Amino acid sequence: MKYILTAEQMKAADGRTIHEIGIPSLVLMERAALQCMAAMKEEQIDLSYALVVCGSGNNGGDGFAVARLLAEEGKRVDVCFAGKLESRSEETKQQMHILENLGVSVGNTLPEKEYSVIIDAVFGIGLCRNIEGHYQNVIEQMNRYQGYKVAIDTPSGISADTGEVLGCAFRADLTVTFAYAKAGQVFFPGSEYAGKVLVKDIGITDPGFENRDDLYFMLEKQDVISRMPERKPDSNKGSYGRVLLIAGSRGMSGAAYLSAHAAYMVGAGLVRIYTEESNRQILQQLLPEAIITTYDEMALDCFRELPDLLQWADVVCIGCGLGISEYSRRLFKMTLEMNRKPCVIDADGLNLLAEFTEEERRKWARQKEQYVLTPHMKEMSRLTGYPVAELKNHRNALLREFVEKMQVVCAMKDSRTLVAACGHPTFLNSSGNAAMAKAGSGDVLAGTIAGLMAQNLPTFDAAVLGVYLHGLAGDTAREECGSYSVLAEDLIRGLGRTLKTLEENLK
Structure with missing residues (x-):
């Protein structure tokens, strides 16, 4: 059995991990980037030439961290910042600064090139408004690229709660999400936009889930037989x-x-x-x-x-x-x-x-x-x-x-x-x-x-x-x-x- 969270529930679990357990947000971001890299290698994705598109929030920070890890492995990587400088979170500022210190330039337009992989880190799970204007143009151009497409945490433009397309959305082949799957990655049409979903552990937990009735949960195949009624040797048709x-x-x-x-x-x-x-x-x-x-x-x-x-x-x-x-x-x-x-x-x-x-x-x-x-x-x-x-x-x-x-x-x-x-x-x-x-x-x-x-x-x-x-x-x-x-x-x-x-x- 596994729990499926909404954006608000995930934000609460994330906050508890940071403020009550004491794991800094930047540490969680590093773990997310490492798990994203591991997932792409697990799926045998060609990482030889990557385009990473980042937004202003912490999802963008995850993207900058992934771009740095790619560069450190000697991969060719182009990075595009699609957000607003003044809206960057503190963690995203740090990750962007570290990347630039390593000599990786960050542009603000999408290049007309061919890439082996396009990585979406524009919006995270908190998006609740329709995408339009500049961001719509960015996502539509990302969808036109021919390379393998990866979304970090959730495809930009998909409601993490309902799976609704908020104006337009990134069409991923693979979504690497963290701690728990999100409801919008299971409901349609979000499920189609997310592609294959891999849930990766980065140390976010919430032990109170077992006592709550405001959550979703899903079964897995291994849960079936343990939940089936027992067939006892000493029984007859009246027993069942x-x-x-x-x-x-x-x-x-x-x-x-x-x-x-x-x-x-x-x-x-x-x-x-x-x-x-x-x-x-x-x-x-x-x-x-x-x-x-x-x-x-x-x-x-x-x-x-x-x-x-x-x-x-x-x-x-x-x-x-x-x-x-x-x-x-x-x-x-x-x-x-x-x-x-x-x-x-x-x-x-x-x-x-x-x-x-x-x-x-x-x-x-x-x-x-x-x-x-x-x-x-x-x-x-x-x-x-x-x-x-x-x-x-x-x-x-x-x-x-x-x-x-x-x-x-x-x-x-x-x-x-x-x-x-x-x-x-x-x-x-x-x-x-x-x-x-x-x-x-x-x-x-x-x-x-x-x-x-x-x-x-x-x-x-x-x-x-x-x-x-x-x-x-x-x-x-x-x-x-x-x-x-x-x-x-x-x-x-x-x-x-x-x-x-x-x-x-x-x-």
Whole structure:
């Protein structure tokens, strides 16, 4: 697990290191330059002729230090100062002065030459305004060079918090960032501008992170198996939980199949599908491992079995392919009124929840227990009333506002899915790819989370692990099928193959 910081959080950690621990800022700058050099050599970048473009702040100071180290190694290096002399930080003044004392001249225009590497040290992570005028011209010219492009700490012009392009931005092949990755290097489009991101240690730490819920964190592959429910030798299907999937309206058996299959694939012991009668035969053929219980919409008391089914289940998942008919509305409301088990609400379930009046939501809020909601951006917009664009621009703040109001776990699905709950830092997912943008992918995720919850994982932990594992399955599927041909069933196969590979790597 690793933490992902915003600009303000990074500045606070940096300040603590300087003022409380006592490591001078200039020392941290030297360490940053050394780590940048090490990273470029690690990536086998041609450093024979470098252009380093520096700004006025400490990011520029890092650049001047890197230029000095290149010169000391006998590399050809041109240095351009793109900032304002009067705005230089004290550390940047010192680094610039040292460089000039070594006989390396500093220009103020970008030469019309060819370089093996272009190093961006114009703006650091604190940039919060649009780039225009002189700075825009500088960055656009840097992008036109043909050499390999390296950004120090973060590409100039990318918001370190949101990944937004602030007017224009440097397009890096490699970003060398320090202490912690920044959120804007993970979110799109910042991720594309950052290229490959290497996080290097320069001695900045903050031991208080474990007790804070205003941070992002990410999982790594080695975290998966240690977080998976244990499979004990002395166990049976009852040991791994019973999932009730209320899914699939008339003629919509696919969503029920996909979610049920995914729940089994991550280890659930028993899965029962409660669906419309017309889906029985195809589901029995597609997934004979599942118990199929059906209702007939034409019957007078069509949902009479629902109370007993809810009592039977350890975990409920409702919404996949459910539709938004009057029958679906009735079934959904009955389930929420009677259910006392952990529950995943997905797809049409979210659309039906969005139709609730404030009074109905308050009534549900008094009765609910451990719910996980899995909306994509349009569904989240319906639930919150915020436009999609606003959700994207203020995603973590608005997500946390929602979970605090509703007291639920929420996995807000996007190219970078977030999972939030009260009392926890926000999970920022880094796994997955565009090949997963197909019908049925969300059904697989809902079943994955429900299957993990059935094995006694807490709701937040199950949602986090489910989202990450679902993305890894997508990465596995893309490797096998390519970027265009991945189907939801490939994600299910990818779940099994991913877990098997990760298990074997631990042996």
